[in-house]
Amino acid sequence: MSLATTISTTKVVVVGNGMVGHQFIESLLASENTDQFEIHTFSEEPRLAYDRVHLSEYFVNRNADDLSLADPQSYATAGVKVYLHDRVESIDRGAKTVTSTKGLTVSYDKLVLATGSYPFVPPITGNDRQNCFVYRTIEDLEDITQAATSGAKKGVVIGGGLLGLEAAKALKDLGLETHVVEFAPRLMAVQVDDDGGALLKKKIEELGVSVHLSKATNCITDGEASIHKLEFADGTELETDLVLFSAGIRPQDALARDSELDVGPRGGIMINDHCQTSDKDVYAIGECALWQERIFGLVAPGYAMAKTAVAHLVGNEVPFSGADMSTKLKLMGVDVASIGDAHAATPGAQCYTYKNDPNGVYKKLVVSPDGKHVIGAVLVGDAEEYGTLLQYCLNSIALPASPESLILPSMGEDVGGLGVDALPETAQICSCHDVSKGDISASVKSGCCSVGDVKSDTKAGTGCGGCVPLMTSVVNHELEALGVEVNRDICEHFPYTRQEIYHLIRVEGIKTFSEMLEKYGQGQGCEICKPAIGSILASCWNEYVLKDQHVGLQDTNDAYLGNIQKDGTYSVVPRVAGGEITPEKLIILGEVARDFNLYTKITGGQRVDLFGARLHQLPDIWRRLVAAGFETGQAYGKSVRTVKSCVGSTWCRYGVDDSVGLAIDIENRYKGVRAPHKIKFAVSGCTRECAEAQSKDFGVIATENGWNLYVCGNGGMKPRHGDLFATDLDRETLIQYIDRLMMFYIRTADRLQRTSVWMENMEGGLDYLREVIIDDSLGIVNELEKEMLLNIENYQCEWATTIEDPEKLKRFSHFINSPDSDENLVYVSERGQPRPATVDERAHLIAKAG
Amino acid sequence: MTWIKVCALDDIVPNSGVCAKINEQQVAVFREAESDQIYAIGNYDPFSDANVLSRGLMAQLDDQVTVASPMYKQHFNLQTGQCLEDETVSIPVYKTQVIDNMVVLEAK
Ligand code: SRM
Ligand SMILES: Cc1cc2nc3c(=O)[nH]c(=O)nc-3n(C[C@H](O)[C@H](O)[C@H](O)COP(=O)(O)OP(=O)(O)OC[C@H]3O[C@@H](n4cnc5c(N)ncnc54)[C@H](O)[C@@H]3O)c2cc1C
Ligand code: SF4
Ligand code: FES
Numbered sequence: 001m002s003l004a005t006t007i008s009t010t011k012v013v014v015v016g017n018g019m020v021g022h023q024f025i026e027s028l029l030a031s032e033n034t035d036q037f038e039i040h041t042f043s044e045e046p047r048l049a050y051d052r053v054h055l056s057e058y059f060v061n062r063n064a065d066d067l068s069l070a071d072p073q074s075y076a077t078a079g080v081k082v083y084l085h086d087r088v089e090s091i092d093r094g095a096k097t098v099t100s101t102k103g104l105t106v107s108y109d110k111l112v113l114a115t116g117s118y119p120f121v122p123p124i125t126g127n128d129r130q131n132c133f134v135y136r137t138i139e140d141l142e143d144i145t146q147a148a149t150s151g152a153k154k155g156v157v158i159g160g161g162l163l164g165l166e167a168a169k170a171l172k173d174l175g176l177e178t179h180v181v182e183f184a185p186r187l188m189a190v191q192v193d194d195d196g197g198a199l200l201k202k203k204i205e206e207l208g209v210s211v212h213l214s215k216a217t218n219c220i221t222d223g224e225a226s227i228h229k230l231e232f233a234d235g236t237e238l239e240t241d242l243v244l245f246s247a248g249i250r251p252q253d254a255l256a257r258d259s260e261l262d263v264g265p266r267g268g269i270m271i272n273d274h275c276q277t278s279d280k281d282v283y284a285i286g287e288c289a290l291w292q293e294r295i296f297g298l299v300a301p302g303y304a305m306a307k308t309a310v311a312h313l314v315g316n317e318v319p320f321s322g323a324d325m326s327t328k329l330k331l332m333g334v335d336v337a338s339i340g341d342a343h344a345a346t347p348g349a350q351c352y353t354y355k356n357d358p359n360g361v362y363k364k365l366v367v368s369p370d371g372k373h374v375i376g377a378v379l380v381g382d383a384e385e386y387g388t389l390l391q392y393c394l395n396s397i398a399l400p401a402s403p404e405s406l407i408l409p410s411m412g413e414d415v416g417g418l419g420v421d422a423l424p425e426t427a428q429i430c431s432c433h434d435v436s437k438g439d440i441s442a443s444v445k446s447g448c449c450s451v452g453d454v455k456s457d458t459k460a461g462t463g464c465g466g467c468v469p470l471m472t473s474v475v476n477h478e479l480e481a482l483g484v485e486v487n488r489d490i491c492e493h494f495p496y497t498r499q500e501i502y503h504l505i506r507v508e509g510i511k512t513f514s515e516m517l518e519k520y521g522q523g524q525g526c527e528i529c530k531p532a533i534g535s536i537l538a539s540c541w542n543e544y545v546l547k548d549q550h551v552g553l554q555d556t557n558d559a560y561l562g563n564i565q566k567d568g569t570y571s572v573v574p575r576v577a578g579g580e581i582t583p584e585k586l587i588i589l590g591e592v593a594r595d596f597n598l599y600t601k602i603t604g605g606q607r608v609d610l611f612g613a614r615l616h617q618l619p620d621i622w623r624r625l626v627a628a629g630f631e632t633g634q635a636y637g638k639s640v641r642t643v644k645s646c647v648g649s650t651w652c653r654y655g656v657d658d659s660v661g662l663a664i665d666i667e668n669r670y671k672g673v674r675a676p677h678k679i680k681f682a683v684s685g686c687t688r689e690c691a692e693a694q695s696k697d698f699g700v701i702a703t704e705n706g707w708n709l710y711v712c713g714n715g716g717m718k719p720r721h722g723d724l725f726a727t728d729l730d731r732e733t734l735i736q737y738i739d740r741l742m743m744f745y746i747r748t749a750d751r752l753q754r755t756s757v758w759m760e761n762m763e764g765g766l767d768y769l770r771e772v773i774i775d776d777s778l779g780i781v782n783e784l785e786k787e788m789l790l791n792i793e794n795y796q797c798e799w800a801t802t803i804e805d806p807e808k809l810k811r812f813s814h815f816i817n818s819p820d821s822d823e824n825l826v827y828v829s830e831r832g833q834p835r836p837a838t839v840d841e842r843a844h845l846i847a848k849a850g
Numbered sequence: 851m852t853w854i855k856v857c858a859l860d861d862i863v864p865n866s867g868v869c870a871k872i873n874e875q876q877v878a879v880f881r882e883a884e885s886d887q888i889y890a891i892g893n894y895d896p897f898s899d900a901n902v903l904s905r906g907l908m909a910q911l912d913d914q915v916t917v918a919s920p921m922y923k924q925h926f927n928l929q930t931g932q933c934l935e936d937e938t939v940s941i942p943v944y945k946t947q948v949i950d951n952m953v954v955l956e957a958k
Contacts, residue, residue: 492911523913524865526907526911527906527907530907553865556907559866564902564920564921568900814869814901816861817870818871824901
């Protein structure tokens with residue numbers, strides 16, 4: 001016998017690479033003894049794990065990569081063997097092997113079943129007809145989209161639970177007339193009570209989705225006007241082109257049944273506190289597992305099970321002890337939350353309710369029989385107190401003297417809010433990733449000094465996102481405790497954020513930098529606050545930027561109305577609205593470029609850029625251009641740039657509307673408007689999208705019924721597809737929305753923040769933006785429109801003004817005391833045009849000339 | 851020391867700069883708003899190899915009066931020529947006076 005120790009590896013086979021299977025693998029890889037394990041995983045789906053919780057976002061970006069959680073590369077690097085698009089068909093527990101559809105047999109030492117659940121399709125005749133779908137995988141969403149874009153006009157969701165409402169929203173966004181059919185007498189029967197359900201129904205109907213309660217569907221047959229007809233038990237009918245079943249989920253336990261592992265009477269693989277099944281070498285985790293007769297249909301408990309199973313495998317114990325099923329969501333823009341014992345089922349439980357019909361708010365607080373603790377809550381229409389109530393409930397924090405203050409709207413002073421201080425270190429802040437207040441403070445102490453840092457360090461807030469507001473207060477609180485000032489001041493001269501400065505300037509009618517400095521600042525200003533305030537002044541009052549009071553605030557590009565180039569010369573970009581230009585004007589551009597020897601290029605923004613203009617040439621060049629009817633293109637400003645267009649219905653055989661005409665009108669309306677950063681638009685004449693509108697800050701696409709508006713797209717360093725903001729708008733509404741959106745961006749964005757980043761940082765995101773702009777939830781849309789109008793009325797072509805003003809023209813010469821030009825500017829010819837000489841070429845040429 | 855008149859004080863908009871040519875040298879001249887104090891440094895930006903510093907923004911940082919290069923935004927102290935981002939780099943400074951509302955610079 002050899003004395004050498006052989007390290008035996010344990011072969012772990014994970015069946016199912018969903019959210020929980022993947023989390024299990026990640027935790028096992030992160031554990032100390034990871035090299036003891038050889039990991040294999042089967043995925044029935046054609047891809048590795050993705051974020052199913054955010055599945056609906058697939059409708060927005062149509063990019064599976066955005067959702068992916070696992071990638072083949074890191075699995076390969078970590079030595080995980082993957083069997084993609086292959087389903088495990090059977091387990092031989094005696095031989096300890098599994099066999100797949102593709103015929104592969106793999107042995108295991110430990111088997112982990114993470115097979116999740118499958119959508120339940122009620123056994124109704126006709127449930128297998130065409131256009132009948134479920135809502136669980138990316139493939140399901142692709143099929144639904146396919147059906148919706150190839151003629152379906154009407155859609156019905158069967159099931160009015162959480163998922164059903166989410167699916168209904170998706171159908172609505174796809175442009176279908178949408179109905180929800182629910183068997184129970186209220187929506188979200190599991191989470192909310194009757195009153196809450198009634199309010200939810202009303203709110204959802206207001207959004208244009210029809211809700212049919214207490215309807216049992218008997219069968220699906222041929223429709224007359226639509227593809228299908230649903231026949232209900234009460235004799236009524238509903239026609240539809242598409243049916244989406246969302247009638248609950250069932251644990252995917254077939255494998256376990258077939259291999260005679262214990263399963264519950266109503267399904268689910270039975271597990272103990274270590275997540276072991278009736279066979280100690282087989283674990284089950286996630287939605288397929290049944291613990292103390294309970295199935296957990298949320299991701300956080302699944303993650304907790306993964307943690308338990310990993311711990312047990314490596315010889316530790318982190319017993320699973322159930323999980324909190326509280327949820328907070330925004331369904332179709334309606335806040336809904338349910339905590340703990342929402343139905344007050346605990347004997348002796350007492351309730352407080354608050355109902356506000358006009359505002360559509362319903363709140364219920366359930367307290368323990370002794371009145372000391374929160375044991376449950378329901379919030380509909382306003383879930384701001386969710387974080388606080390959840391903490392009261394989870395940590396059994398003693399209730400205040402009048403518990404109702406926790407759900408009553410605060411009349412002026414802040415009554416119910418629970419300070420971060422009151423939370424114990426063990427309070428769980430992020431339930432998706434089980435991150436406690438203590439974990440967050442440890443992360444801050446180890447050097448993370450922003451919410452973003454803490455997110456990547458602890459993963460808190462990266463699941464459903466519901467905990468982000470609370471997490472942010474904890475992070476700020478911890479930072480302050482460490483004596484770190486959470487400083488969002490713009491610079492050392494102004495102790496304010498950009499938004500605050502904007503507000504002060506607007507409200508107090510401040511017109512100059514020196515006035516602002518005197519009232520609210522200190523010192524003399526710097527290259528951060530000067531252009532920022534210069535830009536805000538321009539956004540508010542739109543005065544000529546080269547006025548003496550403003551000149552010293554402008555970055556060189558604005559100060560000389562051109563973009564500075566590497567050698568100190570400038571570029572000249574006249575406005576070519578919508579990219580449409582007459583041959584006559586093109587000829588003039590050519591003549592000017594030729595006469596001043598300027599390098600000429602077509603830009604990525606559908607216009608012409610003339611490079612290499614010296615300071616003293618700029619006025620002469622612009623005199624010629626202005627005389628020919630050109631205006632400045634503001635390529636130098638943090639302002640509206642171009643409105644790109646495709647040729648549209650005027651010429652294109654597919655065009656459904658006049659994209660060029662609209663692009664020109666938009667460009668002329670907003671030209672010159674200064675903003676926190678540049679703003680780009682595009683208008684496409686049909687869904688082929690030749691103008692690439694979805695990559696712009698504001699993108700417009702023609703449809704048969706009007707215009708679709710996309711917002712907050714970006715090309716550049718971090719591309720982002722725009723979000724579909726509103727559909728089928730008439731011209732007037734479209735312009736009205738853009739007016740409001742632009743001014744709201746100007747009001748609230750940070751310095752040098754493009755609309756894409758602004759959106760990504762906006763709490764409440766697209767839904768919130770819609771509430772503000774469309775529903776006027778802040779009551780400001782009239783102001784926004786007025787402010788935009790002021791901007792438009794005060795437009796002037798800065799170059800036309802400048803060439804008329806001899807005083808201003810003095811600044812356009814290289815030397816104040818000599819007509820000479822900068823001797824450092826040396827050009828060589830390339831492809832028939834001038835370009836700046838390289839350093840070597842320049843030395844050479846200057847020497848030769850000297 | 852020779853002094854050379856370059857322009858009228860009013861030729862320089864408060865809080866901004868111009869470029870003057872003295873003995874074939876390019877000098878960036880700045881006017882501080884409140885005090886009408888004049889600063890002068892070389893116009894050549896060693897980081898971009900271009901004669902552009904007169905077109906930078908004046909910036910006060912920790913009580914130093916500086917100009918931020920319009921090209922890549924390095925700061926130069928207007929009194930010493932020292933670059934704030936790179937201690938190995940400094941540029942020439944010139945003495946200045948205002949006489950009868952005329953800006954007068956030292957010729958080197
Ligand atoms: C001239 C042009 C390139 C060309 O030859 O085609 C250009 C040139 C410059 N771009 Fe651009 N961009 C040009 C189209 C674009 C486009 C394409 C478009 O607009 O369709 C993009 C991507 C779209 C977008 O913005 O989302 C683009 C993304 C950028 C970015 C990255 C912005 C971002 O959000 O990531 C910068 C840097 C910045 O703004 O901070 C930038 C900055 C610049 C600057 C201003 C860099 C600088 O500070 O010197 C360049 C000087 C322009 C000049 O001298 O005139 N340029 N730039 C294009 C002028 C278009 C026009 O007619 O006005
Ligand atoms: C639209 C939607 C919204 C949701 N929103 C939320 C939310 O807001 N909050 C929340 O907590 N939860 C939410 N959920 C639920 C959440 O997605 C699940 O709780 C979570 O995905 C469960 O993870 P799991 O790994 O157990 O199952 P899954 O993610 O379903 O993974 C199981 C995987 O195993 C595969 N598989 C099954 N059998 C086999 C086999 N025999 N061989 C090989 N592979 C197999 C399946 O194909 C699947 O890929 C949502 C779900 C959906 C569909
Ligand atoms: S991509 Fe870079 S190099 Fe090209 S124009 Fe834009 S900023 Fe200049
Ligand atoms: S609770 Fe879901 S991300 Fe934190």
